[in-house]
Each structure stands twice: as structure tokens, then as C-alpha cells.
Amino acid sequence: MYIPNSFKEENVDILHELMERYNFATLFSQHDGTPFATHLPFMLDRTRGKYGTLIAHFARANPQWKQLAETVLAVFQGAHTYVSPAWYENQVTVPTWNYAVVHAYGKPTLIHDLAVLRGIVERLVSQHEIYGWNIQNAEPIMESQLQAIVGVEIPIERLEGKYKFNQNRAVADQLGVIRALENSSDPLQRETTAIMRHNLSTEAKPRSV
Numbered sequence: 190m191y192i193p194n195s196f197k198e199e200n201v202d203i204l205h206e207l208m209e210r211y212n213f214a215t216l217f218s219q220h221d222g223t224p225f226a227t228h229l230p231f232m233l234d235r236t237r238g239k240y241g242t243l244i245a246h247f248a249r250a251n252p253q254w255k256q257l258a259e260t261v262l263a264v265f266q267g268a269h270t271y272v273s274p275a276w277y278e279n280q281v282t283v284p285t286w287n288y289a290v291v292h293a294y295g296k297p298t299l300i301h302d303l304a305v306l307r308g309i310v311e312r313l314v315s316q317h318e319i320y321g322w323n324i325q326n327a328e329p330i331m332e333s334q335l336q337a338i339v340g341v342e343i344p345i346e347r348l349e350g351k352y353k354f355n356q357n358r359a360v361a362d363q364l365g366v367i368r369a370l371e372n373s374s375d376p377l378q379r380e381t382t383a384i385m386r387h388n389l390s391t392e393a394k395p396r397s398v
Contacts, residue, residue, distance in 0.1 A: 190292055190349055195357050198350035201240060204291045207267045207350070208233050216245070217262040218253060225253050231263065232313060240345035243293060246300075246309055246338045254339045257297045261343065265291040268380040276369040278361040287354045287366070287381050294347040300340030303332065309340050354385045363389060 198204060208214070212231050217224060229245040243263055247254045267289030274280045300306060314324050327334065355363045363385055371382040 190290075190351060192349065192351045193357070196351050196353040198289075198352045200350075201348065204348055204350040205233060205235055205241060207289055207291050208265045208293070211265050211267050214263045214265045216253070217264065218257055219259065220253060220256050225256075227251060227253050230313060230317075231265075232309075232316065238344045240293070240348045243295070243343040243345060244309055244312075244340070245343075246306065246340045249337050249339050251339075254299060254341065257299065257341070260294055260296050260346070263293045263343065265293070267291070268377045268384065270370065270375070270378045270381045272355065272366055273369070276362075276365040278359065278365060285355075287385075289352045289354075289384070290350070292347075292349040293343070293345045294349075295343040295345045297341045297343045300342065303335045306335045306338060306340050307331070310335070310338075352384070354381065354388060356388065360389065 208231070212233070213228065214231050215226050215228050217226050219225065227247065229247070232244045234242045234244060269286060269288030269290075272285045272287050274282045274284055300309070311324055318324075324331075355366055367382045367385050367389075370378040371386070373379055373382075
């Protein structure tokens with residue numbers, strides 16, 4: 190993706206943090222010469238490979254998994270918000286959008302083994318289930334459910350991070366955005382201002398997503 194130097198984030202730990210927090214990502218590939226996308230909850234194994242390995246599963250009825258021989262792209266969208274020039278000290282400008290995003294590239298490997306698939310599903314459930322449901326409750330239908338999915342692992346070969354939070358504008362303008370949004374009812378807006386305030390306080394790139 191296009192990343193101006195002022196917005197480039199290369200700290201792998203920071204990129205991993207965003208990927209884990211916003212793990213419902215979009216997987217892009219080519220399907221008969223046409224772009225194809227599936228929205229999937231991913232897990233990240235930081236210990237496998239230089240940049241980690243992504244793990245997910247498709248519905249077996251989804252045709253995308255059948256044509257995953259080449260490099261694919263997973264896009265993880267972090268906090269983002271519209272930015273109005275009304276919040277700047279110098280308002281002779283145009284609106285923009287602040288955001289954090291990570292692009293992960295790699296060649297996928299498919300998983301059909303039911304035992305491995307069960308492990309993937311159990312791990313995903315353990316990360317997200319907070320309401321008291323236990324996967325053992327689904328034991329009578331588990332085998333048929335596992336037969337209806339296909340697992341995928343993507344060793345990450347390239348990782349790109351873009352953290353665009355008004356770093357190219359004057360401090361007064363950045364503070365104007367922070368004041369306008371830090372008490373917003375929108376959690377994404379509050380999160381973007383927290384990142385911006387951290388940037389200004391440390392004169393560094395963000396350490397949160």
C-alpha cells in the first residue's frame with residue numbers, strides 16, 4: 190500500500206497488537222482473474238516465522254479456498270475517524286481521515302485434518318467466548334461442523350503498517366483534533382485521540398492501536 194514515511198510503522202510488536210485487537214480482517218486473493226474477498230476472524234501465532242503466522246477457517250462452500258495457490262493479502266483495520274478542518278488552527282485546508290491499518294502478505298496452506306481443525310476452532314472460541322458457553326455443548330454435531338469448514342495457515346512473508354494520525358500537521362492542529370474528539374461517544378474516535386496524545390507526549394510513533 191501507499192505509505193508516506195511520516196505514517197510508516199515498522200515495529201512488528203505494534204503491528205501484531207493491532208492484528209490481535211482487530212482480528213476480524215479481510216482476506217483478498219485472485220479468483221479466476223477477479224479479486225475475491227472473505228471476511229474472517231484470524232488468530233495470530235507470533236512465534237512462527239519472522240512476522241508470525243495467521244490462522245483462520247473458511248466455510249467449505251466458500252469457493253475462495255480452492256484457488257489460494259498464490260500470495261494472498263489480509264487487511265486489518267484499526268481505529269479510524271473523519272477529521273474536520275474546523276478543528277485545526279489553520280482552517281484553510283481540506284478534511285482528512287485518520288486511521289491505523291496493517292497489511293499482511295503470505296502464501297496459504299490449507300488444513301483438512303479434523304483434529305487440527307478442532308484445535309483451531311477451540312482456540313478461536315477460547316479467545317472470544319465470555320458468556321459461559323462451552324464447546325463441549327456442541328459435541329453431538331462437532332464432527333459434521335468440522336467437515337463443513339477448511340482451515341488455512343498463512344506464514345506472513347511481508348508486513349506493512351500505516352498509522353496516519355496528523356503527524357504531518359502542526360502540533361496546534363493535532364491538539365485541535367484531540368480536543369474535538371477525546372470526549373466523543375464513539376470509542377474509535379476516543380482511541381484515535383489517545384494515540385495522537387501519546388504521539389505528542391513521547392514524540393514517537395503510537396504504541397497502541
